[in-house]
Amino acid sequence: MTDWSTEKLHADYAQSLRVDRLLYDSETEHQRLRVFENPTFGRVLTLDDVVQTTEGDNAIYHEMLTHVPILAHGAARHVCIVGGGDGGMAREVLKHASVDHVTMVEIDGGVVEFSKQYLPALSAGAFDDPRLNLVIADGADFMRETQGGFDVIIVDSTDPIGPGEVLFTDTFYGHAKRALAPGGILVTQNGVPFLQPDELTNTMRAFTALFADATCYLATIPTYAGGPMAFGWGSDGDARHTTLDVLQGRFAAAGLDPFYYTPAVHKAAFALPGYVARLLG
Known part of the structure; x- marks a missing residue:
């Protein structure tokens, strides 16, 4: 019989992915890590059975959390990066030759090591880039103690359960703001608002x-089911009001060839459906 991985993140909704081949299954101090192959999504990473990323659709998530703030800023x-142990976020940030230095803070070194071995396509060599400084530490502790000066801070957190919970607190956001340089941008992963308002x-x-x-x-990211995913912007x-013409110029200069991101998608992503706009108050 075919095995299925069932994610039960929500009380009354679940999604399942077929497991063609289980490649890795191990518990670390912080969480259970699994990697398996799926016919549509390729290799899939789950933490405590919740889908974190896949080879098939990870580019949507990573591109939108990197290219949107970096191209909007224009001089980052x-x-x-807080989190992002699979290396996908670093991969996209480092595609910008204009970025001189990336500090990546990951709580679980085990995630980094097994991602290098079992999900190498996600990092695509990012961990070997001399511009990347990998820090194995609690993201909340790091942000509280850092001197800052960051043009862009990307919070690539898990859901607010377990180790990721502290990254959704007012205190953490306050420390992150202090760590921004003038004109800096903080972006965050905020789940699927239809199911996680x-x-x-x-x-x-x-x-x-x-x-x-x-x-x-x-x-909209297929394996983050339940509607479009929201990314916080502060x-x-x-x-945020950088014009489409300017974004197109910066995009062309960066020489990017994304799977999902375009300057037009960038601008349209801030047009919110009524139910999402109401959640913002």
């Missing part, structure tokens, strides 16, 4: 108190 040199509402409450410009933008600058 120093970027911080509190994730977005709570983050937006904190962002509204902290930032002059607080909102979210959306992207900044004291005006980067």
Whole structure:
């Protein structure tokens, strides 16, 4: 019989992916890690049976959390990634030759090591880039203690359960704001608002108190089922209103060839459906 991996993140909704071949199954100090192959999505990473990323659709998530703030900013040199142990976020950030330095803070070194072995396509050599400084530490502790100066901070967290819970707190967001350089941008993963409205509402409450410009933008990622995923956006600058013409120029200069991102998608992602806009208050 064919095995299935069933994600039960939500109380009244579940999704399953067929497991053609199980490649890795092990528990670390923090979580259970599994990698398996699926005919549609390729290799799939789950943490405690919740899908984190897949070879098939990871580019949507990673591109939208990197290219949107970096191209909107226009002069990002120093970027911080909190989480992102699979290396996909670093892969996309480092495609920008204009970025001089990336600090990646991952709580679980085990995630990095097995991703290099079992999901090498996600990092695509990013861990070998001399611009990347990998720090194995708790992201909340790092943000509290860092001197900052980051142009863009990307919070690539798991759901607010277990080790990832602290990355959704007002205190963490306050420390992250302090770590931004003037005009800097903080972006966050905020779940699927149709099924996880509190994730977005709570983050937006904190962002509204902290930032002059607080909102979210959306992207549809097949394995994050239940509708489009929301990404929080916080900044004291005006980067969100960068015009399409300017974005197109920066995009062309960067020489990117994304799977999902385009400057037009970038602008459209901030157009929110009514139910999402109401969650922002």
